Amino acid sequence: MEKREVIYRHSGTVRITHWINVLVLLVLLMSGMQIFNAHPALYLGAQSNFDAPILAMGAMQEDGDTVKGVTTVFGHSFNTDGVFGAATDAEGNVDERGFPWSVTLPGHRDLSMGRRWHFFFAWLFLLNGLAYLLWSLGSGHLRRDLAPSGKELSHIGASIIEHAQLKFPKGKEAKRYNVLQKLSYLIVALVLLPLMLLTGLAMSPGMDAAFPLLMLGGRQSARTIHFITASGIVIFVAVHVFMVLISGVWNNLRSMITGRYAIEPAEEKP
């Protein structure tokens, strides 16, 4: 019978940049929602077509006097009262905003502080991301651990089915990322996170003047892509945390803290 084996899975650089990123992305997300709340609507193009936002959150007067929080997506309105758009407190005061103040930074309307948190942590995000990417390229981490082989890609269907059944590899196979992990980490590290930075800069009038060609369809399109990409990262994190929880939470956490990861022996046929 194979023995339980402990391997060294994550290098110091991966572990440190991972946890810095956790903190940085959390602050960026929360302060980002504060900034969004200053004008909770999204548009396409260079400027704002106030009459036809592609997404908007706000208060809407119903018949009579009741005011409800409403989210409008491509002209379709949904009642999101109490969550997005507006909430009414016990005294009947209507608070119109996008996201609830319980998830923004600061936890009440304060655009200037939201911007300060956001831009300070955006610099940390840039430096941390650069450190990770340069190290990953130089050390071979990208090529060795993250780039999927042709063979892996051709078996992606089987891997999807295994994941859907919540079956995780054991033994030798568990020593490396599986193809779905490789692809999702690559997309996050090389596409989504860099896109957050680019679309963020594309909203800056200063950067816009410096690099007119990089402006991704105009300031309002950039703001919309920034929002959608952030939502994509939130979805990734939700799935990532779920997978961490169900595939051996302590082993996973330990490997991202100390680097050491226990490999359970492959099941033997009786």
Next chain:
Amino acid sequence: MSGERGLHRRGFLTRGLAAASTALLAGCDELSDQPWVKRVLDSAETLTRVSQRALLSPTALAREYSEADLAPAFRANGSTDPGDPDYKAHAAIGFADWKLGIGGLVEQPLELSLAELRAMPSRTQITRHDCVEGWSCIGKWKGVPLSALLDRARLKPDARYIVFYCADNLFETGEEKDKYYESIGLVDAYHPQTILAYEMNDQTLPIANGAPLRLRVERQLGYKMAKYVMRIEAVDHIAGIRGGRGGFWEDLGYEWYAGI
């Protein structure tokens, strides 16, 4: 019994995460009120300003658009109808005997009427106005380049900033110290697109958009572009003026460098 232990651990983890995030939220809010945290977070503004200045040549123009891109209705934000009695008196007669004052660290202080400003060489530009709130509108502006006014008044060598004093008072206190003001450095003051606009979309500048004169600083956010400009002063530092941070919104916590 590993299943039960797993469940127990999961419950512990969930509760732990919930407690941690609540603590983090409360902690960040408390941190936001600490002066030292503000100072640390402020360091990003310097980093952003220095980086953008390095990437952005002093004469690089903000993008200019075509007539077809003009916003159907250019949004007016902040003050839209100043209540100041002097201002109202001037507005009532179309600013006919109103004068822009230019003073401070200049060799030749000036008082210029709207007619005199209109007689000077002008610049017309169709640009995108980016509000700090997140929206944008494209408008057409015609006005006097600020550089032409500063050349006429001849800046003294120790002048570092140009301060704009305005007629509007967002707090509506009626007090001079609460009125809108803004400041820019000499790089932006001499930028070709920095103008004092008296026309918007081929019409006399409406009161809602800052009549008789509004500043355009096209490579920064909307709040830098002071409306209802009454007086311009060249100074060597901004720390001694009102809140000390160089502008109405700056004194309320916004960045002086609003290029992002």
